[in-house]
Amino acid sequence: MNLILLAPEDIENHRLARVTDPRRLRHLREVHRATPGDRLTLGVLGGGIGQGELLALDDREATFRLDGLDQPPPPALPVHLVLALPRPRMLARSLEHATALGVKAITLLHTRRVEKSYWQSPELAAEKIHQHLVLGLEQARDTLLPTVTLEKGFRPFVEERLPGLLEGRRGLLAHPGMAQACPRGIDDPTLLLVGPEGGFIPWEVEKLLEAGCEGIHLGPRILRVETAVTALLARLF
Numbered sequence: 256m257n258l259i260l261l262a263p264e265d266i267e268n269h270r271l272a273r274v275t276d277p278r279r280l281r282h283l284r285e286v287h288r289a290t291p292g293d294r295l296t297l298g299v300l301g302g303g304i305g306q307g308e309l310l311a312l313d314d315r316e317a318t319f320r321l322d323g324l325d326q327p328p329p330p331a332l333p334v335h336l337v338l339a340l341p342r343p344r345m346l347a348r349s350l351e352h353a354t355a356l357g358v359k360a361i362t363l364l365h366t367r368r369v370e371k372s373y374w375q376s377p378e379l380a381a382e383k384i385h386q387h388l389v390l391g392l393e394q395a396r397d398t399l400l401p402t403v404t405l406e407k408g409f410r411p412f413v414e415e416r417l418p419g420l421l422e423g424r425r426g427l428l429a430h431p432g433m434a435q436a437c438p439r440g441i442d443d444p445t446l447l448l449v450g451p452e453g454g455f456i457p458w459e460v461e462k463l464l465e466a467g468c469e470g471i472h473l474g475p476r477i478l479r480v481e482t483a484v485t486a487l488l489a490r491l492f
Contacts (some may be wrong), residue, residue: 256279256282256286256287256393256394257296257393257394257395257396258296258297258298258304258392258393258395258396258397258398259274259279259283259295259296259297259298259307259319259393260297260298260299260300260389260392260393260398261274261297261298261299261300262299262300263299263300263301263302266299266321269321270320270321271310271318271319271320271321272297272307272318272319272321273316273317273318273319274316274317274318274319275315275316275317279317280312280314280315280316280317283309283312283317284312289309289312289317290309290312291309291310291311291312292308292309293308293309294306294307294308294309295307295309295319296396297319297321297324298324298328298392298396298397298398299324299398300389300392300398300400301398301399301400302324302398303324303325303326303327303328303398304324304326304327304328304396304398305321305322305323305324305325305326306321306322306323307319307320307321307322308320308322328396328397328398328399329357329395329396329397330357331357331358331359331399332356332357332358332359332488332492333442333443333444333445333492334358334360334444334445334446334447334488334491334492335358335360335361335362335420335424335445335446335447336353336358336360336361336362336447336449336484336488337361337362337364337420337446337447337448337449338353338361338362338363338364338448338449338480338484339363339364339365339366339368339369339449339450339451339455339480340363340364340365340366340369340373340374340451341373341451341452341480341481342370342373342452343373343376343377343378345479345480345481346363346373346376346378346379346387347378347383347387348481349480349481349484350384350387350388350391350403351387351388351390351391351394352391352481352484352485353391353401353484353488354387354388354390354391354392354395354397354400354401355391355392355394355395355397356395356485356488356489357395357397357492358401358488359399359401359402360401360402360404361401361402361403361404362403362404362405362406362412362420363379363403363404363405363406364406364409364412364448365406365407365408365409366409366450366451366455366456366459367409367455367456367458367459368450368451368452368453368454368455368456369451374407379405384403385400388400388401388403409459409462410462413462413463413466417463417466418466420446421446421466421467421468423444424443424444424445424446425441425443425444425445425446425469426445426446426448426463426466426467426468426469427445427446427447427448427468427469427471427491428448428455428460428463428464428468428469428470428471429447429448429449429450429471429472429473429483429487430450430454430455430460430470430471430472431454431472431477432472433470433471433472434470434472435469435470435471435472436471436472436473436474437471437472437473437487437490437491438471438490438491439490439491440491440492441491441492442492445491446468447487447488447491448463448468449480449483449484449487451480452479452480473486473487473490
Protein backbone atom coordinates (compact mmCIF):
# COMPACT_ATOMS: atom_id res chain seq x y z
CA MET A 256 0.00 0.00 0.00
CA ASN A 257 1.95 3.00 -1.30
CA LEU A 258 -1.08 5.24 -0.75
CA ILE A 259 -3.52 5.34 2.16
CA LEU A 260 -6.71 5.63 0.12
CA LEU A 261 -9.47 7.43 1.97
CA ALA A 262 -13.17 7.35 1.22
CA PRO A 263 -14.83 10.80 1.31
CA GLU A 264 -16.74 9.73 4.43
CA ASP A 265 -13.43 9.10 6.25
CA ILE A 266 -12.73 12.86 6.29
CA GLU A 267 -13.98 15.25 8.97
CA ASN A 268 -13.95 19.05 8.61
CA HIS A 269 -11.44 18.86 5.76
CA ARG A 270 -8.64 18.49 8.32
CA LEU A 271 -8.95 15.08 9.99
CA ALA A 272 -9.33 11.59 8.57
CA ARG A 273 -10.26 8.44 10.44
CA VAL A 274 -9.46 4.95 9.14
CA THR A 275 -11.37 2.10 10.78
CA ASP A 276 -11.41 -0.88 8.43
CA PRO A 277 -9.24 -3.84 9.53
CA ARG A 278 -7.28 -4.21 6.26
CA ARG A 279 -5.89 -0.68 6.22
CA LEU A 280 -5.25 -0.70 9.98
CA ARG A 281 -3.34 -3.98 9.71
CA HIS A 282 -1.27 -2.60 6.85
CA LEU A 283 -0.42 0.53 8.81
CA ARG A 284 0.73 -1.53 11.78
CA GLU A 285 2.45 -4.48 10.09
CA VAL A 286 3.82 -3.09 6.82
CA HIS A 287 4.32 0.63 7.42
CA ARG A 288 5.03 0.01 11.12
CA ALA A 289 3.54 3.44 11.51
CA THR A 290 3.67 5.37 14.78
CA PRO A 291 2.16 8.72 15.75
CA GLY A 292 4.09 11.56 14.18
CA ASP A 293 4.81 9.68 10.93
CA ARG A 294 3.90 11.43 7.70
CA LEU A 295 2.31 9.24 5.03
CA THR A 296 0.96 9.70 1.52
CA LEU A 297 -2.83 9.91 1.48
CA GLY A 298 -5.41 10.21 -1.27
CA VAL A 299 -9.18 10.57 -1.51
CA LEU A 300 -11.06 8.17 -3.74
CA GLY A 301 -11.99 10.17 -6.81
CA GLY A 302 -9.97 13.17 -5.63
CA GLY A 303 -6.50 14.45 -4.89
CA ILE A 304 -3.32 13.23 -3.20
CA GLY A 305 -1.25 14.76 -0.43
CA GLN A 306 0.35 14.15 2.93
CA GLY A 307 -1.03 13.46 6.37
CA GLU A 308 0.42 13.17 9.87
CA LEU A 309 -0.58 10.12 11.86
CA LEU A 310 -1.97 11.37 15.17
CA ALA A 311 -3.09 8.09 16.73
CA LEU A 312 -3.21 4.39 15.86
CA ASP A 313 -4.70 1.44 17.73
CA ASP A 314 -6.55 -1.78 16.89
CA ARG A 315 -9.78 0.10 16.12
CA GLU A 316 -8.82 3.37 14.44
CA ALA A 317 -6.13 5.50 12.87
CA THR A 318 -6.43 9.28 12.91
CA PHE A 319 -4.62 11.58 10.49
CA ARG A 320 -4.22 15.34 10.25
CA LEU A 321 -4.40 16.28 6.58
CA ASP A 322 -2.03 18.73 4.93
CA GLY A 323 -3.88 19.44 1.73
CA LEU A 324 -4.93 16.68 -0.68
CA ASP A 325 -4.61 18.84 -3.76
CA GLN A 326 -2.15 17.00 -6.00
CA PRO A 327 -3.65 15.28 -9.06
CA PRO A 328 -3.38 11.51 -9.51
CA PRO A 329 -1.03 10.18 -12.21
CA PRO A 330 -2.36 10.42 -15.78
CA ALA A 331 -4.49 7.58 -17.09
CA LEU A 332 -3.52 5.47 -20.08
CA PRO A 333 -5.54 6.25 -23.25
CA VAL A 334 -6.81 2.67 -23.46
CA HIS A 335 -9.98 0.65 -23.01
CA LEU A 336 -8.98 -2.91 -22.17
CA VAL A 337 -11.24 -5.72 -23.40
CA LEU A 338 -10.20 -8.87 -21.61
CA ALA A 339 -11.64 -12.33 -22.15
CA LEU A 340 -12.74 -13.35 -18.66
CA PRO A 341 -9.79 -15.14 -17.01
CA ARG A 342 -10.00 -17.85 -14.37
CA PRO A 343 -10.90 -16.28 -10.99
CA ARG A 344 -7.42 -16.16 -9.45
CA MET A 345 -5.96 -14.73 -12.63
CA LEU A 346 -8.82 -12.22 -12.85
CA ALA A 347 -7.88 -10.75 -9.48
CA ARG A 348 -4.26 -10.22 -10.50
CA SER A 349 -5.21 -8.88 -13.93
CA LEU A 350 -7.56 -6.27 -12.47
CA GLU A 351 -4.95 -5.14 -9.95
CA HIS A 352 -2.15 -4.95 -12.53
CA ALA A 353 -4.25 -3.11 -15.13
CA THR A 354 -5.46 -0.62 -12.54
CA ALA A 355 -1.94 0.00 -11.23
CA LEU A 356 -0.77 0.72 -14.79
CA GLY A 357 -3.46 3.35 -15.33
CA VAL A 358 -6.26 1.59 -17.24
CA LYS A 359 -9.58 3.34 -16.55
CA ALA A 360 -12.01 1.28 -18.64
CA ILE A 361 -12.15 -2.53 -18.58
CA THR A 362 -14.58 -4.86 -20.32
CA LEU A 363 -14.66 -8.52 -19.29
CA LEU A 364 -15.82 -10.57 -22.27
CA HIS A 365 -17.11 -14.09 -22.80
CA THR A 366 -15.42 -16.05 -25.59
CA ARG A 367 -15.56 -19.69 -26.68
CA ARG A 368 -12.61 -20.75 -24.52
CA VAL A 369 -13.87 -19.01 -21.39
CA GLU A 370 -15.34 -21.59 -19.01
CA LYS A 371 -18.98 -20.75 -18.30
CA SER A 372 -18.39 -21.50 -14.64
CA TYR A 373 -16.08 -18.48 -14.42
CA TRP A 374 -19.14 -16.23 -14.66
CA GLN A 375 -20.42 -17.72 -11.40
CA SER A 376 -17.26 -16.85 -9.49
CA PRO A 377 -17.55 -14.73 -6.32
CA GLU A 378 -14.66 -12.68 -7.78
CA LEU A 379 -17.20 -11.07 -10.13
CA ALA A 380 -19.26 -9.66 -7.27
CA ALA A 381 -19.19 -5.87 -7.35
CA GLU A 382 -17.61 -5.73 -3.89
CA LYS A 383 -14.79 -8.10 -4.85
CA ILE A 384 -14.06 -6.25 -8.09
CA HIS A 385 -13.97 -2.99 -6.12
CA GLN A 386 -11.46 -4.49 -3.67
CA HIS A 387 -9.08 -5.50 -6.46
CA LEU A 388 -9.34 -2.09 -8.13
CA VAL A 389 -8.57 -0.36 -4.83
CA LEU A 390 -5.49 -2.54 -4.34
CA GLY A 391 -4.27 -1.46 -7.77
CA LEU A 392 -4.88 2.20 -6.96
CA GLU A 393 -3.03 1.94 -3.65
CA GLN A 394 -0.07 0.29 -5.34
CA ALA A 395 0.26 3.03 -7.97
CA ARG A 396 -0.69 6.04 -5.80
CA ASP A 397 -3.81 6.67 -7.86
CA THR A 398 -7.30 7.69 -6.76
CA LEU A 399 -9.54 7.27 -9.83
CA LEU A 400 -11.35 3.95 -10.09
CA PRO A 401 -11.69 2.22 -13.46
CA THR A 402 -15.10 1.26 -14.75
CA VAL A 403 -15.64 -2.47 -15.26
CA THR A 404 -18.28 -3.78 -17.68
CA LEU A 405 -19.34 -7.42 -18.08
CA GLU A 406 -20.16 -8.71 -21.58
CA LYS A 407 -21.48 -12.28 -21.48
CA GLY A 408 -22.09 -12.68 -25.21
CA PHE A 409 -19.36 -12.47 -27.84
CA ARG A 410 -21.59 -12.00 -30.89
CA PRO A 411 -23.72 -9.22 -29.32
CA PHE A 412 -20.53 -7.52 -28.19
CA VAL A 413 -18.99 -7.58 -31.68
CA GLU A 414 -22.17 -6.60 -33.49
CA GLU A 415 -23.67 -4.06 -31.09
CA ARG A 416 -21.01 -2.65 -28.77
CA LEU A 417 -17.68 -2.94 -30.59
CA PRO A 418 -18.45 -0.44 -33.39
CA GLY A 419 -19.10 2.28 -30.81
CA LEU A 420 -15.97 1.42 -28.85
CA LEU A 421 -13.87 1.69 -32.00
CA GLU A 422 -15.12 5.20 -32.82
CA GLY A 423 -12.13 7.47 -32.29
CA ARG A 424 -9.96 4.57 -31.10
CA ARG A 425 -7.36 2.34 -32.68
CA GLY A 426 -8.42 -1.29 -32.20
CA LEU A 427 -5.58 -3.70 -31.42
CA LEU A 428 -6.22 -7.41 -31.22
CA ALA A 429 -3.41 -9.15 -29.32
CA HIS A 430 -3.22 -12.75 -30.50
CA PRO A 431 -0.35 -15.17 -31.23
CA GLY A 432 0.49 -15.53 -34.89
CA MET A 433 -0.68 -12.12 -36.05
CA ALA A 434 1.51 -10.56 -38.74
CA GLN A 435 2.25 -7.23 -37.01
CA ALA A 436 4.42 -6.88 -33.91
CA CYS A 437 2.98 -4.90 -31.03
CA PRO A 438 3.74 -1.21 -31.63
CA ARG A 439 5.77 0.79 -29.12
CA GLY A 440 5.21 4.12 -27.44
CA ILE A 441 1.91 5.11 -28.99
CA ASP A 442 -0.40 7.80 -27.63
CA ASP A 443 -3.50 7.11 -29.72
CA PRO A 444 -6.77 6.38 -27.94
CA THR A 445 -6.77 2.60 -28.11
CA LEU A 446 -9.06 -0.38 -27.69
CA LEU A 447 -6.90 -3.35 -26.68
CA LEU A 448 -8.40 -6.84 -26.91
CA VAL A 449 -6.74 -9.77 -25.13
CA GLY A 450 -8.01 -13.34 -25.34
CA PRO A 451 -8.32 -16.12 -22.77
CA GLU A 452 -5.97 -18.98 -22.00
CA GLY A 453 -5.66 -20.73 -25.35
CA GLY A 454 -6.48 -17.53 -27.22
CA PHE A 455 -9.43 -16.52 -29.35
CA ILE A 456 -10.76 -19.19 -31.70
CA PRO A 457 -10.25 -18.51 -35.44
CA TRP A 458 -13.86 -17.40 -35.97
CA GLU A 459 -13.54 -14.83 -33.18
CA VAL A 460 -10.29 -13.52 -34.63
CA GLU A 461 -11.96 -13.22 -38.03
CA LYS A 462 -14.91 -11.27 -36.64
CA LEU A 463 -12.70 -8.88 -34.68
CA LEU A 464 -10.51 -8.21 -37.71
CA GLU A 465 -13.58 -7.68 -39.88
CA ALA A 466 -14.83 -5.12 -37.34
CA GLY A 467 -11.71 -3.03 -37.89
CA CYS A 468 -9.19 -4.28 -35.32
CA GLU A 469 -5.50 -4.71 -36.20
CA GLY A 470 -3.89 -8.01 -35.25
CA ILE A 471 -0.68 -7.72 -33.20
CA HIS A 472 1.63 -10.14 -31.40
CA LEU A 473 4.29 -10.09 -28.67
CA GLY A 474 6.59 -12.64 -30.29
CA PRO A 475 6.78 -16.43 -30.23
CA ARG A 476 6.34 -16.90 -26.46
CA ILE A 477 2.92 -17.81 -25.10
CA LEU A 478 2.29 -15.79 -21.94
CA ARG A 479 -0.17 -16.04 -19.09
CA VAL A 480 -3.00 -13.54 -19.34
CA GLU A 481 -1.85 -11.23 -16.54
CA THR A 482 1.71 -11.30 -17.95
CA ALA A 483 0.50 -10.55 -21.47
CA VAL A 484 -1.69 -7.65 -20.29
CA THR A 485 1.20 -6.09 -18.37
CA ALA A 486 3.65 -6.57 -21.26
CA LEU A 487 1.24 -5.14 -23.82
CA LEU A 488 0.40 -2.06 -21.79
CA ALA A 489 4.06 -1.40 -20.98
CA ARG A 490 5.13 -1.74 -24.60
CA LEU A 491 2.25 0.24 -26.07
CA PHE A 492 2.32 3.20 -23.71
